[in-house]
Amino acid sequence: MKIFIDNGHGVNTPGKCSPDGSIKEWAYCREIAERIVKALQSEGCDAERIVTEKTDIDLAERCRRVNSWCRKLGARNVLMVSVHLNASPPVDGKWHGATGWSGWVSSNSSANSKKLAQLLYAEAEKRGLQGNRWVPDCKYWVADYYILKNTNCPAVLTENLFQNNKDDVKMLLSEKGKQAIVDLHVAAIKEYING
Numbered sequence: 001m002k003i004f005i006d007n008g009h010g011v012n013t014p015g016k017c018s019p020d021g022s023i024k025e026w027a028y029c030r031e032i033a034e035r036i037v038k039a040l041q042s043e044g045c046d047a048e049r050i051v052t053e054k055t056d057i058d059l060a061e062r063c064r065r066v067n068s069w070c071r072k073l074g075a076r077n078v079l080m081v082s083v084h085l086n087a088s089p090p091v092d093g094k095w096h097g098a099t100g101w102s103g104w105v106s107s108n109s110s111a112n113s114k115k116l117a118q119l120l121y122a123e124a125e126k127r128g129l130q131g132n133r134w135v136p137d138c139k140y141w142v143a144d145y146y147i148l149k150n151t152n153c154p155a156v157l158t159e160n161l162f163q164n165n166k167d168d169v170k171m172l173l174s175e176k177g178k179q180a181i182v183d184l185h186v187a188a189i190k191e192y193i194n195g
Contacts, residue, residue: 001193002069003040003047005185006082006147007033010056016085018169019093025085025163026054028172032160033083035182043190050080059146070152078153079116079192081185082145085172086159095166100131101184104141104157106148113154114140116192120156123184123191129161154192158185 007029009016016025033049040047050065051057070078088098101124103117117140124130140156148155160181161168171177 001046002073002078003037003045003189003193004050004066004069004078004080005033005036005047006050006062006080008082008084010051011054013056015091016087016163018163019095020169023085023163023169023172026056028085029083030054032178032181032185035178036081036083036185039182039186040189043186045189045193060150062147063150066151066153066155075152076112076154079112079189080147080151080153080155081116081120081189082147082155082157083181083185084157084159085161085163087164088162091164094164096162096164098131098133098162099165099168100133101125101129101161102133102141102159103139104143104145104148104159105155106144107142108144108149109142110154112192113148113156114138115195116154116188117156119188119191119195120158120184123188127180127184129180129184131161 009026037047088096103120105113121139
């Protein structure tokens with residue numbers, strides 16, 4: 001199984017930070033993605049990041065990088081998780097109250113994408129990250145994000161708490177919080193592979 005971890009956005013993406021500037025989504029998600037990859041590799045998994053560049057890489061190029069491996073190995077032997085931080089509207093430079101973790105699949109997603117999303121949510125819930133948002137009975141949300149809709153393998157996008165919630169940012173910046181985000185991804189991916 002080839003595992004791709006995508007890190008959302010780039011240094012040149014406007015906005016995408018906490019109101020106080022203490023967390024920038026592009027940098028945070030790259031750190032977390034790298035830690036997920038290293039943890040998976042330490043478990044013997046074939047894992048790598050899609051985007052190692054600091055700048056934002058076009059979504060079509062991200063999908064091309066994943067899909068080239070799908071053609072080599074077969075789509076069922078590849079999976080992709082895109083790591084992001086959420087923000088509640090309005091994104092106005094102020095702190096807001098929305099909190100929590102969510103996993104997203106596209107409307108054209110496979111049963112395997114949905115299974116991976118459910119496993120990710122279960123691991124987030126074990127770590128108390130479910131937050132105050134309404135959670136669908138299926139334990140995943142659906143949106144036609146380009147990277148989900150246009151990759152050929154099972155794919156999930158995770159929104160790991162809110163960058164405009166003061167308590168979420170405090171947790172995200174703590175070592176305990178970072179490790180919780182890493183661990184939930186690693187545990188769910190391993191369970192998916194072993195299942």
